[in-house]
Structures are given as structure tokens and as C-alpha cells.
Amino acid sequence: MLKTIAIDGEREALAELRKAAAGGFRKAVEAAIDDSIEIIAEEARRLVPVRTGRLKRSIKTKRRKNGLSGDIYCDYPQPQDKKKTRKGKKEYYAFAVEKGVKKRNIKPQPFLFPAVxxxxxxxxERMMKVLEEAMS
Known part of the structure; x- marks a missing residue:
């Protein structure tokens, strides 16, 4: 048995859903995600401890393929002296800086999580602004 439900403002709600489905809303959300992950990355670059600057320069952003989420990550910086690094071995020191390494007595100096x-x-606020603009 089918039931029909009447909602006040039904036409307006359907118009909003059509507008969102047309792509304007999605594009606005993707732009807000780009802005948001860049804001966080800038804060991480400000907070990261700097000795050579390689870790700071390695902080990058990327929006995922689905377009509705993004990542802030650190690449594995190239060693300054390649002779000291075994061939093909990556440097995992971004994690060591963030979390510390007990075995090597390296204290954590978090920068990514505090940036968030x-x-x-x-x-x-940025995301709410986009949602409010899309619904108006």
C-alpha cells in the first residue's frame, strides 16, 4: 500500500534538490573542501619543526577522486646526501616527528593533528557558509 506524505514547502525543497543535483552545490562543496584542506596544510607548515625545511616543503594536499574529501600528507623528502640512504629506501621521518620514536629517544613534535x-x-564555518549559500 502506497502512502503519500504532504510537506509544507515541498516545491521549494524539490527545487533545492534539483539545484543541488545540477552540480552547483557539488562544485561549491568541492571548492570549500579545497579551501579547507589548504587552510589546514598552511597551519601544519606553520607548526612543523624546521631544521632543513624539507619536511615543511613536503606537506601537500589532494582532493580525493570522489571530490567530497581531501588529504593533507607529507611526502618522503629526498635525502640531502643520497650516498647515506640505501637505494630505494624511503625516509619515514614525518611520522617520527609527529609521533616520536621511543627506541631512538625521539620526542614527538606533533604538527599535523594540532593543525587540524x-x-x-x-x-x-567555511563549510557552513557553503551549505547556507546553497540552500538560499
């Missing part, structure tokens, strides 16, 4: 925490309010 420090920018959370700004990112949330």
Missing part, C-alpha cells in the same frame, strides 16, 4: 585542531572552527 587549530583550524577546526575556521573550516567548520
Amino acid at each position: 585542531d587549530h583550524t577546526q572552527k575556521e573550516v567548520d
Whole structure:
């Protein structure tokens, strides 16, 4: 048995859904995600401990293929002296800086997770602004 439900503002809601499906909403959200991950990456670059600057320069952003999420990550910087690194071995020191290494007595100096925490309010406001604009 089928049931019909009447909703106040049904036409407006359907118009909003059509507008969102047309791609304008998705493009706005993708732009907001790009802005948000760049805001976080900039904060991470500001917070990262710098000795040579290679780790700071390796902080990158990338929006995922689905377009509705993104990543902030650190590449494995190339060693300054390639003779000291075994062929094909990657340097995993971004993780060592972020989390520390107990065996080597390296204390953690977090920069990625604090960057997310420090920018959370700004990112949330940016996303809410996009949602409000899309719904108006």
C-alpha cells in the first residue's frame, strides 16, 4: 500500500534538490573542501619543526577522486646526501616527528593533528557558509 506524505514547502525543497543535483552545490562543496584542506596544510607548515625545511616543503594536499574529501600528507623528502640512504629506501621521518620514536629517544613534535585542531572552527564555518549559500 502506497502512502503519500504532504510537506509544507515541498516545491521549494524539490527545487533545492534539483539545484543541488545540477552540480552547483557539488562544485561549491568541492571548492570549500579545497579551501579547507589548504587552510589546514598552511597551519601544519606553520607548526612543523624546521631544521632543513624539507619536511615543511613536503606537506601537500589532494582532493580525493570522489571530490567530497581531501588529504593533507607529507611526502618522503629526498635525502640531502643520497650516498647515506640505501637505494630505494624511503625516509619515514614525518611520522617520527609527529609521533616520536621511543627506541631512538625521539620526542614527538606533533604538527599535523594540532593543525587540524587549530583550524577546526575556521573550516567548520567555511563549510557552513557553503551549505547556507546553497540552500538560499
